[in-house]
Amino acid sequence: MPLAIEQLNVTDYDLVISSSHAVAKGILTRPGQTHISYVHTPLRYAWDMQHMYLKDAKFNFLKNFLAKIMLHRMRLWDQSSANRVDHFVANSHFIAKRIQKIYRRDATVIHPPVDLSIFIPGKQPKEDFYLAASRLVAYKKMALIAESFTQMPDKKLVIIGDGPEYPAIKKYARDNIQILGFQPTSVLADYLQRAKAYIFAAEEDFGIMPLEAQASGTPVIAFGKGGALETVRDVTQNHPTGVFFMKQTPTALQQAIQTFEKNIFLYSQDNCVQQAKTFAPDHFKKKFLDFVDTKMDANKTLAL
Numbered sequence: 001m002p003l004a005i006e007q008l009n010v011t012d013y014d015l016v017i018s019s020s021h022a023v024a025k026g027i028l029t030r031p032g033q034t035h036i037s038y039v040h041t042p043l044r045y046a047w048d049m050q051h052m053y054l055k056d057a058k059f060n061f062l063k064n065f066l067a068k069i070m071l072h073r074m075r076l077w078d079q080s081s082a083n084r085v086d087h088f089v090a091n092s093h094f095i096a097k098r099i100q101k102i103y104r105r106d107a108t109v110i111h112p113p114v115d116l117s118i119f120i121p122g123k124q125p126k127e128d129f130y131l132a133a134s135r136l137v138a139y140k141k142m143a144l145i146a147e148s149f150t151q152m153p154d155k156k157l158v159i160i161g162d163g164p165e166y167p168a169i170k171k172y173a174r175d176n177i178q179i180l181g182f183q184p185t186s187v188l189a190d191y192l193q194r195a196k197a198y199i200f201a202a203e204e205d206f207g208i209m210p211l212e213a214q215a216s217g218t219p220v221i222a223f224g225k226g227g228a229l230e231t232v233r234d235v236t237q238n239h240p241t242g243v244f245f246m247k248q249t250p251t252a253l254q255q256a257i258q259t260f261e262k263n264i265f266l267y268s269q270d271n272c273v274q275q276a277k278t279f280a281p282d283h284f285k286k287k288f289l290d291f292v293d294t295k296m297d298a299n300k301t302l303a304l
Contacts, residue, residue: 002026002077015296018085026081034299036292037085038110041095041205042102046074049139056138079103087295089288092206092227108291111230113284114211114276118185121217121269122193129156130221130257131195133188134202134209136163141201141223141248146172148250148257155257158195160188192216197260200228201248207231214241215276217269221256223248231279235263239271 001023010016011030018024018037025037045053050071059067079102088107090096096107130149134140142159146169149157153176159169162182173179183191189212192198198213199221206227210220214232222228224244232242243263245256260267 002074002081015292017292023078023081025085026077027084029084034086034295035084036087036089036295038089038091038288039095039099039107040091040112042098043074043078044205046071046078047102048098052139087291089291092230094226094230095205098205110284110287110291111279112206112208113281114208114215114279116215116276116280119189119192119212119215119276121215121273122190124194126196126218127194129158129195130197130199131158131160131191131213131218132199132201133160133191134200136161136165136169138165139202140165142169143172144248144250145199145201145253146177148253149177150174151250152176152254152257157199158191160191189216192218197221197242197257199253201253202226203248204228210242211276211279214272217272219243219260219267219272221245221253221260231275233271233275235259235266239274240266241272241275242267 005023005026006028008027010027014033016027016029016033016035018027018035020037021040022043025039027035029035054064054067082103082105088099088105090099090107090109091112093109096109099105099107132142132145134142136142142161142165146157146159149155150172156176158178158180160180160183166181170179192213193216195218197219198210200207200210201223203223203226210222210228210231213220220232220242222232222242222244224246233240235243243256243260245252
């Protein structure tokens, strides 16, 4: 991947914008060009999440050893290629801290947009079920959510998503836990409208789904680390839109659900929608274009 991105010729342009979650920031630019990199995350599988990825991969000894060598080389390239970027933009304060930690560079935070044209509040009353939806991979902690509801047979859970962990998640299906697998966006939007709350157990770089839930008028029960801290208003705040749990354990999630149900009168569809609107596409476009204009004007001044 590093070799591939370095073959892309962008020398004809005054401005280069890379949208990077792995190697896009490594694009080669000439003196006089401005390179702005919008970073969704530094290489997660090569840095702080290496051990988890290798554990989930279940390689034999030789493959594990070779993977560690490859990831070491990726880290060296990733860090050195950060010097090719003139200005970093992070999709969350959580990622800005990772950029500072790994690249020793400051980043301006501009949150990504949520599509409010698809995810809108429903007109029907909320139904008596919780929703969890995401790609079914280990770090999303969908098994944790399912396990929690096996211990709460009086509460209903619907899981939407597909991925490597689908066979394992499917085993949790029972009277109060429904596993729907992959569903089109229209079906997901319908369930988000009708759910009592959306459950989000991952430590995400940003996490669009909690905002799509709030745009649908649905509160969020989220793990209290990562990007969710920037998109969900906890029950302790004014105009709350959700509640956090601080450990990725069934007990912590169950306690958060109890807290949510005790305070359910504090949550309103309007609060959720208004919170989501602060991440609307128009807000993102204005902030990003203003940032680009400022940096390009500064470069013109320096050139004079």
